[in-house]
Amino acid sequence: MSVKELDSLDKIVSLAKARGFIFQSSDIYGGLGAVYDYGPLGVELKRNIRDNWWKAMTQKYENIVGVDAAIFMHPDVWKASGHVEGFNDPMIDDKQSKKRYRADMLIEGEIAKLRSNEKFEEADELQQMLDTAGSREGLCEDLHKIIMENEIRAPESGAFDWTEVRQFNLMFKTQFGATSSGSGEEDAVYLRPETAQGIFVNFKNVMDTSRQQIPFGIAQVGKAFRNEVVARQFVFRMREFEQMEMQYFVEPGTDAEQYDRWLEERIAWHKELGIRESKLRTHPHPEDKLAHYAAAAADIQYEYPIGWQEVEGIHNRTDFDLTQHAEHSGKKLEFYDQQQQKRYTPYVIETSVGLDRTVLMVLCDAYREEEVDGDTRTVLKLNPEIAPTKVGIFPLIKKDKLQDLAHKITADLREDYNVLYDESGSIGKRYRRQDEAGTPFCITVDFDGVESEGEDTVTIRYRDDMTQDRVPVSRIKEVLSEKMKSWKP
Ligand SMILES: Nc1ncnc2c1ncn2[C@@H]1O[C@H](COP(=O)(O)OP(=O)(O)OP(=O)(O)O)[C@@H](O)[C@H]1O
Numbered sequence: 291m292s293v294k295e296l297d298s299l300d301k302i303v304s305l306a307k308a309r310g311f312i313f314q315s316s317d318i319y320g321g322l323g324a325v326y327d328y329g330p331l332g333v334e335l336k337r338n339i340r341d342n343w344w345k346a347m348t349q350k351y352e353n354i355v356g357v358d359a360a361i362f363m364h365p366d367v368w369k370a371s372g373h374v375e376g377f378n379d380p381m382i383d384d385k386q387s388k389k390r391y392r393a394d395m396l397i398e399g400e401i402a403k404l405r406s407n408e409k410f411e412e413a414d415e416l417q418q419m420l421d422t423a424g425s426r427e428g429l430c431e432d433l434h435k436i437i438m439e440n441e442i443r444a445p446e447s448g449a450f451d452w453t454e455v456r457q458f459n460l461m462f463k464t465q466f467g468a469t470s471s472g473s474g475e476e477d478a479v480y481l482r483p484e485t486a487q488g489i490f491v492n493f494k495n496v497m498d499t500s501r502q503q504i505p506f507g508i509a510q511v512g513k514a515f516r517n518e519v520v521a522r523q524f525v526f527r528m529r530e531f532e533q534m535e536m537q538y539f540v541e542p543g544t545d546a547e548q549y550d551r552w553l554e555e556r557i558a559w560h561k562e563l564g565i566r567e568s569k570l571r572t573h574p575h576p577e578d579k580l581a582h583y584a585a586a587a588a589d590i591q592y593e594y595p596i597g598w599q600e601v602e603g604i605h606n607r608t609d610f611d612l613t614q615h616a617e618h619s620g621k622k623l624e625f626y627d628q629q630q631q632k633r634y635t636p637y638v639i640e641t642s643v644g645l646d647r648t649v650l651m652v653l654c655d656a657y658r659e660e661e662v663d664g665d666t667r668t669v670l671k672l673n674p675e676i677a678p679t680k681v682g683i684f685p686l687i688k689k690d691k692l693q694d695l696a697h698k699i700t701a702d703l704r705e706d707y708n709v710l711y712d713e714s715g716s717i718g719k720r721y722r723r724q725d726e727a728g729t730p731f732c733i734t735v736d737f738d739g740v741e742s743e744g745e746d747t748v749t750i751r752y753r754d755d756m757t758q759d760r761v762p763v764s765r766i767k768e769v770l771s772e773k774m775k776s777w778k779p
Pocket residue numbers: 484516518525526527528529531532533600601602603642643644645646647
């Protein structure tokens with residue numbers, strides 16, 4: 291059988307829309323850029339992944355607890371964290387089309403173009419220039435120079451008519467109604483651009499109430515907002531998205547070891563989710579490219595159809611955040627170690643994964659097109675644990691005897707699983723629908739099963755290899771549970 295993997299993001303975008311995983315936000319009004327809604331299947335898939343992550347943190351480890359901080363935070367939080375000053379991306383405008391680009395991504399696009407035209411030497415040279423561009427100071431000037439010297443044209447208009455490169459702050463700013471003095475600036479509140487700060491400002495609250503000792507972690511899942519300059523990559527880069535973050539507070543000196551440990555644990559989590567090992571890699575950040583707060587950082591990358599890209603970041607944030615918040619708030623954010631009788635500001639190892647990027651990774655990794663009897667079968671080979679629907683239940687045709695048993699099985703399985711009863715259309719079409727939804731099992735009730743001697747039987751059809759087993763009704767749950775446990779990507 292010939293099997294094809296995913297070769298373009300467009301296929302996932304279409305499937306996600308057609309099957310009700312993900313829709314463009316405000317679709318009937320023409321959509322809103324880089325904002326997306328999850329449909330009936332998407333919301334289940336996303337929730338299953340979120341639950342899986344939450345369990346892998348707070349249920350697995352006694353010393354990891356959760357919080358759910360508000361999206362709005364005191365404006366001083368963002369001064370202390372450095373976001374007001376430095377959470378910027380370099381942008382450049384094409385004067386002819388008025389289209390805006392992220393300067394670094396524009397150069398990356400040019401590199402990709404050179405490579406696809408087999409101009410490898412030129413591509414390497416350009417990459418070298420991009421790698422050595424200033425990380426913060428002088429970045430805009432460096433990027434502008436690269437664009438000018440290499441005569442990089444605007445991808446859409448083909449023009450070579452650029453503005454300067456400027457820093458663009460990615461935080462969405464808004465105002466608290468009744469308190470506004472009119473000028474705006476002093477009353478500005480932000481939509482949080484990361485969930486991490488909600489954890490840092492609650493460090494003391496959690497320490498005081500949860501009886502945790504260092505090392506311990508605080509986990510949080512929630513929305514974050516970034517006014518991304520370029521957002522043309524589906525749910526990979528959104529303006530409103532969800533992060534799953536865990537900040538692990540450790541004694542200084544043990545941070546390097548804890549960093550290695552969490553990098554390993556997090557890669558293992560992605561594999562357990564069912565992602566193929568060959569599609570995952572780590573990308574350590576070179577020292578001169580580290581963020582101002584970090585002592586070490588690595589991306590966990592997945593090979594999306596748009597190339598190798600970050601799905602998760604692991605960072606050694608040192609004591610930067612707690613020190614900053616202690617300074618700006620005037621509150622002590624330290625840990626007193628009673629055994630060693632010493633006081634210190636803990637270091638933080640952060641694991642930060644995008645939930646939407648994980649959903650996209652899971653969909654991309656599961657997607658296959660298979661030639662079956664001269665037809666193409668599109669199938670999502672999702673890990674049954676996270677599949678939105680676990681079982682489809684079909685009476686072969688609309689006859690009381692078959693429908694009654696199918697309804698009974700549906701009601702019974704509904705106690706444990708998210709299931710779907712479907713009696714319309716040919717059985718082949720019903721299977722294909724569930725293949726595209728990633729449903730791992732389909733149960734069909736036919737006449738052979740209800741009319742033969744002894745206990746009623748059904749056929750269970752397996753999504754991945756399309757084989758079928760005839761199973762007595764009383765054994766259905768047992769078989770499903772076994773098959774779920776033994777599933778491999
Ligand atoms: N605009 C976005 N849309 C969807 N997910 C995002 C977005 N920005 C960040 N994330 C997710 O949050 C995680 C942690 O955020 P972090 O600030 O480390 O990302 P980042 O390094 O800014 O990402 P990138 O370099 O791709 O913009 C990322 O690994 C990613 O999964």
